[in-house]
Amino acid sequence: xxxxxxxxxxxxxxxxxxxxxxxxxxxxxxxxxxxxxxxxxxxxxxxxxxxxxxxxxxxxxxxxxxxxxxxxxxxxxxxxxxxxxxxxxxxxxxxxxxxxxxxxxxxxxxxxxxxxxxxxxxxxxxxxxxxxxxxxxxxxxxxxxxxxxxxxxxxxxxxxxxxxxxxxxxxxxxxxxxxxxxxxxxxxxxxxxxxxxxxxxxxxxxxxxxxxxxxxxxxxxxxxxxxxxxxxxxxxxxxxxxxxxxxxxxxxxxxxxxxxxxxxxxxxxx
Amino acid sequence: xxxxxxxxxxxxxxxxxxxxxxxxxxxxxxxxxxxxxxxxxxxxxxxxxxxxxxxxxxxxxxxxxxxxxxxxxxxxxxxxxxxxxxxxxxxxxxxxxxxxxxxxxxxxxxxxxxxxxxxxxxxx
Numbered sequence: 001x002x003x004x005x006x007x008x009x010x011x012x013x014x015x016x017x018x019x020x021x022x023x024x025x026x027x028x029x030x031x032x033x034x035x036x037x038x039x040x041x042x043x044x045x046x047x048x049x050x051x052x053x054x055x056x057x058x059x060x061x062x063x064x065x066x067x068x069x070x071x072x073x074x075x076x077x078x079x080x081x082x083x084x085x086x087x088x089x090x091x092x093x094x095x096x097x098x099x100x101x102x103x104x105x106x107x108x109x110x111x112x113x114x115x116x117x118x119x120x121x122x123x124x125x126x127x128x129x130x131x132x133x134x135x136x137x138x139x140x141x142x143x144x145x146x147x148x149x150x151x152x153x154x155x156x157x158x159x160x161x162x163x164x165x166x167x168x169x170x171x172x173x174x175x176x177x178x179x180x181x182x183x184x185x186x187x188x189x190x191x192x193x194x195x196x197x198x199x200x201x202x203x204x205x206x207x208x209x210x211x212x213x214x215x216x217x218x219x220x221x222x223x224x225x226x227x228x229x230x231x232x233x234x235x236x237x238x239x240x241x242x243x244x245x246x247x248x249x250x251x252x253x254x255x256x257x258x259x260x261x262x263x264x265x266x267x268x269x270x
Numbered sequence: 271x272x273x274x275x276x277x278x279x280x281x282x283x284x285x286x287x288x289x290x291x292x293x294x295x296x297x298x299x300x301x302x303x304x305x306x307x308x309x310x311x312x313x314x315x316x317x318x319x320x321x322x323x324x325x326x327x328x329x330x331x332x333x334x335x336x337x338x339x340x341x342x343x344x345x346x347x348x349x350x351x352x353x354x355x356x357x358x359x360x361x362x363x364x365x366x367x368x369x370x371x372x373x374x375x376x377x378x379x380x381x382x383x384x385x386x387x388x389x390x391x392x393x394x
Contacts, residue, residue: 096272096392096393097272097273097274098272098273098274098277098391098392098393099392099393101273101274101302102274102293102302102365102392105302106295106302109298109300137273137274147300150299150300150318151298151300154298154299154318179332179333181325181328181329181332182328182332183297183364207297207298209297209298210297210298210364213297213298214297
């Protein structure tokens, strides 16, 4: 039902995984495996996704308060071996179909974002592999690719420093910072200079992409440090490339501290 | 038992003047389900854009020090109503229902009432 006129086909931004599109066209069933995780297909549609970077459906359901951990464990024991955990939860009325679908879609798109991310390495396909959770609401490959593109664009629009997504989050403490929005406070409290955004998400039981969005917003507002991009790749001007300022991209993260001191000085003169 | 599709179908058929309805995650801006809309009204675009509306209002309330929660947000256009209902309850915070209505055919009071009922249907 999602997408309406747009369902199916490759998204405008180009295919993230040509192999995935071919498998969808062939109506394949099995698991697409990359270094960044796995996408499970059934008759060419995505029925599940998992990634080490994203909390699993079990964590989202139990940490989010929808299911007690012992109820989840009971479902795993009773139906895990038959790959019918979703069916078991619904048949025993542990959760409403709508709530289970919502959590499942959150987990699916969350993991898919990382599986289809850059640096996922080569793809392999294991024909016939089935995920233990069981199919719930299949999603067309075109929709998964489109949403993944949209999410990349959203992060870029918020604060275009992708190194924030994988680096330990370091909190900035300064006198003049805007108040922290309520939903981002929990993220900031876990910013201990060790945890990365996916680790913070796992601790809170939230989708990892939510943490990426929150940390980009917090960094843009000056609450977190924006680490320098990794040396040797990324925004540095290589041979034959346009300089960053010519492309309209700021050359690395601005020195927020200096900007704030300038602002303070200007305001003091008013 | 209601799944998201039957809940959205219920909204389409039981509320007068509905143009489209979407269930939206407002941190990511993703529509978890949409129904209605069409070529001239892309509900996925509406879903992503309206997360900024919700965030701006929540932020303003925090700056004002209002210790209250948003129940719904109404935007009145010349020819349409857009209604945003923030969901509450276990695990559903962070979602909203978005409803676009044809102003000439809609009964606003009734639509708000129905939206509240539909929110409850997501839980049973």
